[in-house]
Amino acid sequence: MAFTEPEAKVLGTLSDLDPHQALTVRQLCRATGLTETTIHRALLRLSRTGLAVGTLQGLARWRCTDRGRLAITRPVYRDYAGTRP
Secondary structure, eight states, rough: OOOOOHHHHHHHHHHHHTOOOOBHHHHHHHHHOOOOOHHHHHHHHHHOOOOOEEESSOEEEEEEEEHHHHHHHHHGTTTTTTTTO
């Protein structure tokens, strides 16, 4: 699956977290510079494909799955991985 630039930015940001950490949409907006609408669209596609999952702890938070961590390590996406929020 090829990622759009917003999807790659979101997944790259989430993949850089510790496996038990998660971010809200607002935190993802600050980390990536993307709008909430863009983040929501990216998360919808990433969650439908099993690359990100939402948690229901207080505010909805999002984390990367193991499959998502593997997908973002592909050479074409190296510019998006490893960018801590």
